[in-house]
Amino acid sequence: MNKQIEEPQKSVVPQSIAVLIEKYKEDDVQLTDILVCFKDWSESEEGDYRDEISWVVANPETFMRAWLIGYEVEKEPQYMVPLLTDKEGNKKILVERRESTTSFGIMRMRTTGMSC
Incomplete structure (x- = not known):
């Protein structure tokens, strides 16, 4: 019996989320603390990182996978403009x-x- 173990897929996250993950990991912040605090902060209309907080609250599974397994940064769209x-x-x-x-x-x- 030869079963292959599949590696989990890395999440694809925006650049701003990748920066946030690295900052909080560097500061030894716990994942559960982030999820709880961000949920509370998302209900407030004040504060920094509004877009990032909204993204994490809207995409908790993706954020957790990115934190635990790793991530790839979302590629920014590129445009071709005729000269x-x-x-x-x-x-x-x-x-x-x-x-x-x-x-x-x-x-x-x-x-x-x-x-x-």
Whole structure:
């Protein structure tokens, strides 16, 4: 009789939940304490980490598996944006990121380099 033992599947969690798990594990916080406190905190309208608390309360089994077995971080969606091409074949785009804001503008990019 050859029975294979299947490894439990790791949970897939958002990046913010992964950070939360690592922080609380580092601080030696108990899983049961988190679940009880988060349930109470979710009923309050004040405080930090509102999105994370709501996620844990809505997904307790996933959170517990992530805590006990391990997890994979949810992949952020990626988007493909076609670039504008002028009559000379130059691609045009400029991306500027500041904190949580992303701005787009126009820039000429030639095969030999870039110019603004």
